[in-house]
Amino acid sequence: MAQGTATMGLEAHTVFFRRMTNFILNEMPKARYSSLLNDFVESNFFVIDGDSLLVTCLCAKSFKKGQNLHFFYLVECYLVGLMRNGGQFAIVFFKDAECAYFDDPELLSLRTTLILHLQHHTSVDVQTEFSGCLSLDWKLFLEEHYPYFLIVSEEGLDDLQTCLFNILIIHSWKMGVNVVLSSGQESDTLRLYAHILESTYRCRTFSKENSTMIQSSYTSLIKHLEESRISALTPHFANLKWNDMMEEARQTMSLLQQLWPEGSDIRSVLCVTACSLSLKMYHSFLVPGHRLALEEVEDFCRLRCLCVAFQLHLGLPRRARSRVITASWTRDIDLFLKMNKWCEYFILRNLNAFGSWNLNLNHISDLYDEHLLKNIAFYYESESNQEPHLNLGDCITKDYEHLWSFVSQLVKEFDVGKSFPLRRTTSYFLRKRQSTNQEISVKEIPILSCIPMSSAVIDAFVGDVMKDLPILKSDDPVVTSLITQNKSDKLLHWQAHRLLSDEYDRVKCLFDEKSGDHRVLYFLKMTQAYQRSYGKSLESVSTKEIVTQTIQTEKNSSGANSEILQDTEPKKIRKKKKKSILKQELKEKEQWGYLSSSLKEEMKRNLNSGIQKLEDYLRSCPRDSVKFEVEMAGLTACFKAWEDHCRDKGNVSKDLSIAVQMMKRIHSLLERYSEHLEEEHQQFIAKCLEYLGFHNLATSLAPTLMTGHDKKRKTSNEYSVGIGPARFQLQHMGHHLMREERKDPDFRVQDFVPDTWQRELLDVVDNYESAVIMAPTSSGKTYISYYCMEKVLKVSDDGVVVYVAPNKALVGQVAATVLNRFTKKLPHGKALCGAFTKDYRYNVLNCQVLITEPACFEILLLSPHRQNWVKRIRYVIFDEVHYLGRETGVKFWELLLVMIRCPFLVLSATIYNPDLLTKWLQSVKQYWKQADEILEEEFVSEKKGAKRLHFLRRSWPISQSYKVRLVLCGERYNDLEKHICSVRHDDIYFDRFHPCAALTTDHIKNYGFSPDLTLTPQESIQLYDAMVQVWETWPRAQELCPEEFTLFKNKIVIKKLDARKYEENLKAELTSWIKNGKVQKVKQVLKNLSPESLSSSKYEVEMFPLLVEKLRQMDKLPALCFCFKNGDVEERARSVCTLLEKKERKSHPSTECHSCILHTDEKLKKIERTMKAQRKNIEKGLKRARRLERKLTYEVASTLKMILELPQDSTYADMNAVCSEIAMNRSSVMATLFKRVHLTRKGEELKSLAQRGIGYHHNSMYFKEREFVEILFAKGLIRVVTATGTLALGVHMPCKSVVFAQDSVYLDALNYRQMSGRAGRRGRDLMGDVYFFNIPLPKIRRLITSNVPELREQFPLSVTLVLRLMLLASTGDDPEHSKAEVLSVLKHSLLSFKQPRTTEVLKLYFLFSLQFLIKEGYLDQEGNPMKFTRLASHLHGHEPSNLVFVSFLKRGLFHNLCQPTWKGSQQFSQDVMEKLVLVLANLFGRKYIPAKFRDANLSYSQSKVILDELPEDFKAALHEYNLKVRKDFASFLLIASKSVNMRKEYQLPLSRIKFTGTESEDSQLVSHLMSCREGRGAISPFVCLSGNTNGDLLRPETINHAILRTVGVSGTQAPMMWSQKLDARGRRMLLNAYVFNFYKYGYLTGVGQNHGMSVGELLKHLKDFSLNIKDISDSLSELCEDESDNVVLAFKQLSQSFHEKLQQVQTQMYPDHLE
Secondary structure, rough: OHHHHHOOOHHHHHHHHHHHHHHHHHHHHHOOEEEEEEEEEEEEEEEEHHHHHHHHHHHOOOOOOOHHHHHHHHHHHHHHHHHHHOEEEEOOOOOHHHHHOOOOHHHHHHHHHHHHHHHHHOEEEEOOOOOOOOOOOOOHHHHHHOOOOEEEEOOOHHHHHHHHHHHHHHHHOOOOOEEEEEEEEEEOOOEEEEEEEOOOOHHHHHHHHHHHHHHHHHEEEEEEEEHHHHHHHHHOOOOOOOHHHHHHHHHHEOOOOOHOOOEEEEHHHHHHHHHHHHHHHHHHHOOOOOOHHHHHHHHHHHHHHHHHHHHHEEOOHHHOOOEOOOEOOOOHHHHHHHHHHHHHHHHHHHHHHHHHOOOEEHHHHHOOEHHHHHHHHHHHHOOOOOOOOOOOOOHHHHHOOOOOOHHHOOOOOOOOOOOOOOOOOOOOOOOOOOHHHHHHOOOOOOOOOOOOOOOHHHHHHHHHHOOOOOOOOOOHHHHHHHOOOOOOHOOOOOOOOOOOOOOOOOOEEOOOOOOHHHHHHHHHHHOOOOOOOHHHOOOOOOEEEEEOOOOOEEEEOOOOEEEOOOOOOOOOHHHHHHHHHHHHHHHHHHHHHHHHHHHHHHHHHOHHHHHHHHHHHHHHHHOOOHHHHHHHHHHHHHHHHHHHHHHHOOOOOOOOHHHHHHHHHHHHHHOOOOHHOOHHHHHHHHHHHHHOOOHHHHHHHHHHHOOOHHHHHHHHHHHHHOOHHHHHHHHOHHOOOOOOOOOOOOOOOOOOOOHHHHHHHHHHHHOEEEEEEEEOOOOOHHHHHHHHHHHHHOOOOOOOEEEEEEOHHHHHHHHHHHHHHHEEOOOOOOOEEEOOOOOEOOOOEEEEEEEEEEEHOOOOHHHHHHHHOOOOOOEEEEOOHHHHHHOOOOOOOHHHHHHOOOOEEEEEEOOHHHHHHHHHHHHHHHHHHHHHHHHHHHHEEEEHHHHHHHHHHHHHOOOOOEEEEEEEEOOOOOOOOOOEEEEOOEEEEEEEOOHHHHOOHHHHHOOOOOOOOOOHHHHHHHHHHHHHOOOOOOOOOOOOOOOOOOOOOOOOOOHHHHHHHHHHHHHHHHHHHHHHHOOOHHHHHHHHHEEEEEOOHHHHHHHHHHHHHHHHHHOOOOEEEEEEOOOHHHHHHHHHHHHHHHHHHHHOOOOOOHHHHHHHHHHHHHHHHHHHHHHHHOOOHHHOOOOOHHHHHHHHHHHHHHHHOOOOHHHHHHHOOOOOOOOOOOOOHHHHHHHHHOOOOHHHHHHHHHHHHHHEEEOOOHHHHHHHHHHEEEEEEEEEEOOOHHHHHOOOOOEEEEEEEOOOOOOHHHHHHHOOEOOOOOOOOOEEEEEEOOOHHHHHHHHHHHHOOOHHHHOOHHHHHHHHHHHHHOOOOOOOHHHHHHHHHHHHEEEEEEOHHHHHHHHHHHHHHHHHHHHOOOEEEOEOOOOOOHHHHHHHHOHHHHHHHHHHHHHOOOHHHHHOOOOOOOOOOHHHHHHHHHHHHEEEEEEOEEEEHHHOOOOOOOOOOEEEOHHHHEEEEEHHHHHHHHHHHHHHHHHOOOOOOHHHEEEOOOOEOOOOOOOOOHHHHHHHHHOOOOOOOEOOOOHOOOOHHHHHHOOOOOOHHHHHHOOOOOOHHOOOOOOOOOOOOEEEEEEEHHHHHHHHHOOOOOHHHHHOHHHHHHHHHHHHHHHHHHHHHHHHHHEEOOOOOHHHHHHHHHHHHHHHHHHHHHHHHHOOOOO
């Protein structure tokens, strides 16, 4: 059957091609439209299909065929957009794909030129060796490099090429590679958005099931295309075959090389060879059918040579002004041009054979300019007979004659004539029935005059710019119309100026602390108790009571606060304290005396458990003298154990863990307690070293003891570890090596001795400075946050610290931690801690420590009537600020950093360029210093005396500093070891992954070693051994030998810093090998360090439980196992639980413990129902409620005891932790925890899994469920958690091991760093372990080697933000303060930092925004708010939909639509509601489907995938709105273009090849042909070559291609919304109808499936849409005086009905869910 399939022809495969196309079309609604590149794009290598790139740029609406230079500009702009964000990619041109262009030799030539250009002039990796997308070598490439995605076009130039693309898409899915569609992509300053079609199980299954048919259809398709090559060549070259033409071209090139040995510009060479070869071929095959005479062909070739002469001399400044000839070539010329293009192609294919010829390929991108050729042809056939004749100019004439002379010499078969006259014939080459010259209208986009405006902010920011702009007079009709603007009759009763409740007011308030209601107070008490217990579970820190200081402190010279009355303490008190200390020390020694004997016995019986107890005691013991005795006892026990062990083992391999414990004790004694060592102790230590075989070390410590002991030394060889002391310490004690720790305590820190960098942070807070803090995860940087909070809490009851967390999950954790750490008696109505997220808030404005998200903090900062609260802020702490450039934070971080005037702390795990961030923030602080000085001067003035007094009272006791420090910590507390999990023989194996195995020689050469690519000491030894093995005569082998290395030689205590310096020496040496030409040796070193085996994906699910079990056996729990799909996260947890249940049934068949949770749950439910009834009368029955709580506590205690009855191999719960919970009588806390989840949708399963010590965690869970898992994990009751990235960002869940159990597009290097950073608990684990399970090796390498994220700027302004800033400036509580904030935002964006030209563009954009807002009636000419300003501002997250919505409202369109069922009714029909949803879905529910989906012929039950267009009246209004915006925006671009550096605009953006040329002023013909100066100044000169003008800035499909590249603005900055959005090809992009269909049909599952969304994703989007409707409804109700207004009523009805539908489907999904 397979053989029969293979022989099928192309027509026989038509049905399958159609089926394949329909399958892909069916997947398109499921495509995610999201950002392709994140911060760590280096980890996400991807591939671009070269032909898709070619087709996409060819189909751009701004491009005209024949304009090569414009085409290359489009290609390079696209690639620069990828590379600007750090994209790492390769471009692949398949050999078979060339067949698709045989019908169009011009494109064939262009494709070849593109490959040559990219190879010669860019750093792009261009792959051309693959025969086809089904070839074995391509498959191997994908397996080796594992690209993040493949960019492919979903539509070709014809159906056959589309089939080729479809096969490529299907095959990519089969290989597990995601597909990104090349069309419909959009970019902004930081992001490139596109449709991503993931390689799902369904896609892979289709590909595998049809693999034979795919191979057969591909073969027949390529065969058909290759056969078409013959038919394409025959009309031009008769019987000459492909190889014949290749030989003809080669001979022509060879002949020219002989005539022109010095070489020349590729344009000249190609012109001469192509013209001569074309003339020879035309002459050879001239037949009567050819209508062009040979002389006419010669004339055309002369014009072609003249055109190239023009190109050689004229740069873009001239050519961009060329006339546009719209006439097409005659049919005969078209045929000859095809022949000419074939000749060009064959010549280009032969270029590589002439590598020794000195050809200048710089301008290979400019081989053909059809518009210029048409201009010349038009002149000589229509204008040259007019007087006077125009000369060519000397230079152009000379070059033209030069070119034609070589053509004459190459054509030996006949005489082609002389160079002049250019036209010997009179026939037309251009069709005369078409218009020929496209006139450029100067009036297309006039520069609009500005409406006069003035305010404090406007004058301060753009006053200088406005002086140079045309300003309208006050009596101008445009200005007067603003005053006399008519209002819609239907809106007369609307109070559009009325203040609206802001977003803060509309967020759900959990409780009001000022309330006197007993129920509220009871809820408040229970909530605070739970939060404190939650915080207690996160960290074992005792609660500190804060008392406000009554005496202000002064700064000492070091910057820290001096201790008050330090030397005035009475001597009696000091003596009493000293006596107390001595007494306590004696007591501790007595206690050790009691314990020592039992510990010694324990160590004698079992050294490991005894040492563990000894170290536990050391952690609890505060006195060094006692610790010294404990350490000596430990060393004695270890020595005895080693002695006994070596005697028993003899020559058998020894257990070096005992020797490690000996050396660990020796390190501790020598470094920490050296002052307690006496001679006898030193001698004993020397004896221990001697027994380990470290004679030199023993001699250096006690030389007198070692003298004359040679015989003993020989005897002691049986105890030797067999390796040198340095190698032993590095190889076996790496994670035990001591770090450089300070021993001197800091009085500001009681719990630990801070490191130097931590002390610097303490000084920062004490000096009221700001700081950028870069420190790895788990390094201790968070402590400074709590020190800062404590500092502010002590100063007053009024100051506020704001902690800005990156997400909601972290907000809850930090709030709980703060409540656990601090307690403070505050006046009534004030609270210690508050929280503010989009879902809830409490104690926001009356707390001293506010924990919030970036978006919510922005709401408070920009709220005009929260400014008095803003002035109370004393410190702001930004956590995880490396997410500044991520999608989650890009909108807010920058704005927040420039608006705050108080000191701040910026915490980050890693940023590539912290110096830039620090310098930028320092410039912002300098601005605030100047602003504060101005304010103080005003306060000092007599007129503001009272205000001055108020200011001084509210300010800091010590004025803040404006200094911004950069504080760096480069070391993690513990090392990370990486392991690859392999499946072999149905078992799990672990292979250590050396970090150097992730490197390549090219990476080391170009980028060096990444700052965070560190080696453990053991890995350093492995690297050294590999280097010695590869290069036996390595000159520095002895010098870098561990025993001879300077910092190690004869050193008893090798420290972590010593090992790090050794690592740096090895890295530097390896780098020098590459520089000195030893590349092959380095490659061998890296290969020797690389692991060999990897797991297969088919084992992923089945083997995961065994992987977890292996970790338990190796004592590597607790562990976090990361997957990236919610369903898989849950499934993995269940599979682990199933394994434990099977083990229990197998080993203990009678055990019934598994059902205990379920029985307890039934009791919990019964109790909860009773308690719910009681709470209705809680003020009357509090005692009854407390009895019920005690009963619930008893039930949970019973559950904990039942867990203890489980066999230890049947649960991962830490039994010691369970016993501790019972012993500490914490059942009441656990009862609260269990009660919070037992009625949630996942509660039952989570508790059942918790019995086994298992949990899962993802973003679709309710926060109570997530907290349940977090707390039990922290307590040790859960030790295995499967999770998505919700745990990556700051959530406090440290563990011993991290497992990457699933690959995903979301596993980029930033997430990898965040997730792997959880491994290794500070103070508990000396080593963290990271395991890769079923992650491809290329992906692992990229994750490890990618650089840290680079701080990237964004375009900081939008029209709505300008509106909000002006609203703040004009209506803020404190005008001067608000003005300073607004100017800080406008003047100090990161984009404009040290970029004065960018500042000018921002000023112009600000003016454009103001003009738009004034014309639309949002602001008056003084910048004050008008009409619906607050409504548009309230919907700020939805620009431009918010502005369009208000436009519709003001036009009365909603009043026309919202007509009740009958007159006087307040109800609206379903038809009205559906139309209203249709309009709102077009505004606020815009999700695009690829334009190609329009070709789908799919039918869905009930649901339509494509959203209908707006109703006609709304559509017309939107068109009118867009037209006004386009004109204003184009005018702004015209003005901005005048300040552009045009030199950069005349060079290609990636290759940087310049096309400036000369003016050729002596050429009259040039001046005549290129005289169009106007109408092209605001668009790229490259784009002008295709006949585009400034008018194309008004077209949505061309604006982004046309804008001058260096302006720094894109079309996305214009507040336009297209009813029919077009992609770059001009195809309409379709909107997804998910909102409309849900409202109409009222169910989720079918809608989600049809619209390509999971139920959880769909539910999230629908909730957001529901909240938008509610916000609009509430705002309209507040704005309208008439409660019976139809629009208000209609939106209320819609909001209520939509919410009810949403609640109904959720209730159906989760009937027990009561939240």
